[in-house]
Amino acid sequence: MEIFIDSSNRDEIGKWLKQGVVDGVTTNPSIMLKEGVRDIQAATVPICSLLGARPVSVEVTSNDHGEMLQQARTIATWASNIVVKIPIINQDGISSLGVVHTLAEEGIAVNATAILSFNQAILAVKAGATYASIFAGRVADEGNDPGIVIRNVRSWLDSWGFTTKIIVGSIRACMDVQSAALAGAHIITIPPQFLPKMVDHKYTRETVRQFNDDAAKASEESMKKMAVRV
Numbered sequence: 001m002e003i004f005i006d007s008s009n010r011d012e013i014g015k016w017l018k019q020g021v022v023d024g025v026t027t028n029p030s031i032m033l034k035e036g037v038r039d040i041q042a043a044t045v046p047i048c049s050l051l052g053a054r055p056v057s058v059e060v061t062s063n064d065h066g067e068m069l070q071q072a073r074t075i076a077t078w079a080s081n082i083v084v085k086i087p088i089i090n091q092d093g094i095s096s097l098g099v100v101h102t103l104a105e106e107g108i109a110v111n112a113t114a115i116l117s118f119n120q121a122i123l124a125v126k127a128g129a130t131y132a133s134i135f136a137g138r139v140a141d142e143g144n145d146p147g148i149v150i151r152n153v154r155s156w157l158d159s160w161g162f163t164t165k166i167i168v169g170s171i172r173a174c175m176d177v178q179s180a181a182l183a184g185a186h187i188i189t190i191p192p193q194f195l196p197k198m199v200d201h202k203y204t205r206e207t208v209r210q211f212n213d214d215a216a217k218a219s220e221e222s223m224k225k226m227a228v229r230v
């Protein structure tokens with residue numbers, strides 16, 4: 001399973017990249033707005049270099065399918081590791097599958113995003129998406145179980161041999177990461193604020209403190225023994 005960072009914050013991405021846990025990055029216009037990005041290209045290109053060959057998802061910003069297509073083609077030229085995010089439908093409920101399909105035919109990697117149901121996911125796969133982003137938190141907002149959606153999509157992909165990867169996003173708590181991983185997500189995209197919480201544990205701290213204290217005691221005793229011999 002892979003872990004992506006759901007952020008456009010270069011410092012956070014770099015910090016976790018150095019720790020060996022980052023396989024890619026996802027962004028969206030809301031994340032960028034919140035993180036102070038006003039020029040998407042200027043913010044994205046350095047992230048793409050930082051990531052090397054790892055994928056960086058960037059979303060189109062239009063509700064019009066023709067414009068989505070044009071934007072996607074431009075965004076794809078920014079770096080070789082760009083993946084273009086296309087919402088599965090536009091805000092009026094009109095299918096974006098044609099955009100996904102055209103881009104896939106042109107060899108542009110597409111992340112079909114804002115997926116909230118099994119049916120949306122399988123259509124994204126059929127249209128040729130490289131990634132299908134299931135928004136776990138938003139599925140749960142509607143009273144549905146994201147684990148069931150993820151598990152069903154994964155099992156359908158595996159049984160028919162499709163290579164599209166499920167990205168689980170919209171992570172709202174550390175527990176969502178565990179649930180998504182066990183439900184069969186290929187990738188979980190995690191907002192950086194959850195990573196320190198995932199790695200920390202108060203009893204681990206106490207355990208390490210005990211080891212450090214005992215190591216200090218042992219070294220103190222050996223110093224004393226050496227002092228007696230001298």
Ligand code: E4P
Pocket residue numbers: 006026027028030031113133135137138168169170171189
């Ligand atoms: C994933 O690719 C999206 O960027 C993100 O996880 C959406 O999450 P939200 O529900 O917090 O907007």
